[in-house]
Amino acid sequence: MVRLSSLVRNLKAETAFTVLALARTLKAQGKDVVELEIGDSPFPSPPHAKAAGIQAIEENRTGYGPSLGLAEFRASAANFVNVEFGHNVTAENIVVASGAKPFEQYFAEAFLEPGDGVLLFSPHFPTYIPNLERRGARAVLVPLRVEDDFRPRPADVARFLESDAKPRAIFLNSPHNPTGGIATRDDLEAIASLVRGTDVMVFSDEPYCHMVWRGRHESIGALPGMLDHTVAAYTFSKSYSMSGWRIGFAVAPPEVVQAIGNLINTTASCSPPFVQWAARAALEQDAASRDETMQLFRHKVERLAAGLAKIDGMRVVPPAGTFYVFPDVRPLCNRLGISSHGLALYLLEDADDKFGVACLGGESFGAAGRGFLRFSCAETDERIDQAVAFLPEALSRTDRIAQFLKRRPEFVLETPFELR
Ligand SMILES: Cc1ncc(COP(=O)(O)O)c(C=O)c1O
Structure with missing residues (x-):
């Protein structure tokens, strides 16, 4: 048996x-x-991405690559988040993986010890909890409320930080799946002011960063002093209709990027190089599409x-x-x-x-x-x-x-x- x-x-x-x-x-x-x-x-998937992926295969870019991702891709991704979302990062802040989802596991493995408290706004993306459970961490659920248009309440973060025995991380997801709510800059400023000066880390899950229909997309990692507290996950699945290519990246402090690179080294080894060339073309040439x-x-x-x-x-x-x-x-x-x-x-x-x-x-x-x-x-x-x-x-x-x-x-x- x-x-x-x-x-x-x-x-x-x-x-x-x-x-x-x-x-x-x-x-x-x-x-x-x-x-x-x-x-x-x-x-x-958009035209330049498809063409670049095919070309990369024709050129036999089909072997292993660095665990952190190709240097060219990382540079493009850094420039992209700086221009689009006001980050202030370089290629050293970028690590590549097969979509946004794997970063839930890497985040948990990089920061959490058994018994650590992790704040989740709920309803929540279903794979967050299994990834916390891999490390024996504790999900602390607080509701997103329909009467708040499903925006996260900073007061819930304050309560978590004050009352939890071992507060260690907060998962944010804006724009939010499944509710369609978005966190405003004021919401994120208020949360950031509670997190700065602590050892709390934020997993900022941002797969829908280009799907904002009211207001604009804000990334907590781009707020002053917050990069040191944040792993922000981005993906090509939604913005570029490339879900089956399995490609995404995270923005994080360099030592966190290196740590996640080691986790990738011991699991997936690397992301496929030809997929990274396709994704880089999407970033560089497919914005209009x-x-x-x-x-x-x-x-x-x-x-x-x-x-x-x-x-x-x-x-x-x-x-x-x-x-x-x-x-x-x-x-x-x-x-x-x-x-x-x-x-x-x-x-x-x-x-x-x-x-x-x-x-x-x-x-x-x-x-x-x-x-x-x-x-x-x-x-x-x-x-x-x-x-x-x-x-x-x-x-x-x-x-x-x-x-x-x-x-x-x-x-x-x-x-x-x-x-x-
Ligand atoms: C909130 C959230 N996180 C992560 C993902 C995973 O996306 P990816 O295809 O990049 O792994 C999704 C996809 O639906 C999502 O909605």
């Missing part, structure tokens, strides 16, 4: 990929599914938010950033006696034999997300419209909902949500 570690046995994986697998299975069986579960782009795509996303997310807001029982805070809409469906859940993730799976599996919509229950992002659904904009406008048009009909099929709950009783809503 194989004996797995307690880490693996307790590992909670990202639900988006689980629902994606289910959606793909249903599609393979002939069902027409609109896939709004995964935070991916329906657009192609990126900005056009961001406008398309903006229209998409506005269209989706407007469509969902018309559905009886759904309350939508128009997202200030990201390509997600996170409607409050507590009235609907109460009316139908179903949990929000149950509702999501019902829309995919049981609402209709031939057609389904894949989305996620807010509880995929922690208990604070219960009673919400997350829809992404990962399909064409026409498909999004089709999905929105399907929902009222699907929600009226109470016989099918009852059947679903009989089949999957774990999704019965035991206690109705309190509504204000």
